Amino acid sequence: xxxxxxxxxxxxxxxxxxxxxxxxxxxxxxxxxxxxxxxxxxxxxxxxxxxxxxxxxxxxxxxxxxxxxxxxxxxxxxxxxxxxxxxxxxxxxxxxxxxxxxxxxxxxxxxxxxxxxxxxxxxxxxxxxxxxxxxxxxxxxxxxxxxxxxxxxxxxxxxxxxxxxxxxxxxxxxxxxxxxxxxxxxxxxxxxxxxxxxxxxxxxxxxxxxxxxxxxxxxxxxxxxxxxxxxxxxxxxxxxxxxxxxxxxxxxxxxxxxxxxxxxxxxxxxxxxxxxxxxxxxxx
Numbered sequence: 001x002x003x004x005x006x007x008x009x010x011x012x013x014x015x016x017x018x019x020x021x022x023x024x025x026x027x028x029x030x031x032x033x034x035x036x037x038x039x040x041x042x043x044x045x046x047x048x049x050x051x052x053x054x055x056x057x058x059x060x061x062x063x064x065x066x067x068x069x070x071x072x073x074x075x076x077x078x079x080x081x082x083x084x085x086x087x088x089x090x091x092x093x094x095x096x097x098x099x100x101x102x103x104x105x106x107x108x109x110x111x112x113x114x115x116x117x118x119x120x121x122x123x124x125x126x127x128x129x130x131x132x133x134x135x136x137x138x139x140x141x142x143x144x145x146x147x148x149x150x151x152x153x154x155x156x157x158x159x160x161x162x163x164x165x166x167x168x169x170x171x172x173x174x175x176x177x178x179x180x181x182x183x184x185x186x187x188x189x190x191x192x193x194x195x196x197x198x199x200x201x202x203x204x205x206x207x208x209x210x211x212x213x214x215x216x217x218x219x220x221x222x223x224x225x226x227x228x229x230x231x232x233x234x235x236x237x238x239x240x241x242x243x244x245x246x247x248x249x250x251x252x253x254x255x256x257x258x259x260x261x262x263x264x265x266x267x268x269x270x271x272x273x274x275x276x277x278x279x280x281x282x283x284x
Contacts, residue, residue, distance in 0.1 A: 003079040005115040024094030028150035031055035036243050037087040047206040055147045063093050063111045076117035091115040123245035130251030130263050131167035138171035145200045154181040176226035184208035187227045188237035188266045197224035207241040214273045237264030
């Protein structure tokens, strides 16, 4: 029986009932966060916490218990017997339930909080030889920096990619590649790693920040500059990063082959350094 967290209580997930008047359901008015459990520890919990709090502030959602999320997450791992497994903990906070109107509830209502833990296989498992991605126009809203539950453009883009045999969908805005449907994207050109700068056009990925640090630590120059789609032919390597997949090499964009169709040396080296980092966490 899966145990979830709902509005301050741990309970069987199939017993949870959410109001049809919840503003997350009616308006997609909520935020979420996902942290990864590595058989004994959460990776970069502080970074996830900071991003969660920022998303709450930017959406004007108040959750008085926000600082308890690490404790909630660890308890979910324990209650679901996942301590020795690879797991993800998902948290969602909405503005709460109230009669439907565009104005915020007055007086304010309590938020709806929901979290669960589940065992998983890493998203990029078995894909060491690289993946193919497709490109679509970025039709998302102007605040992609908020980890909002309003993900319809993301899911439409991702489903189109999967339906056509691709691993991911990269978005293009004003001719520049921003990010993917649920990943950040990096490019290697002449030994320099490029990725879109933090802005309202991308989500500030926790794994993204980690790989930027790893690259710089290894003496690899990193430029937070966007790459134009029309300049893709000048790129030698591409990789994508996220919590569930860590780092995944990209060897084809639509019909255009990258790096001779094999993962490049920078991508492989960063993968090794990330693995070293995870091992050091396990043994610390």
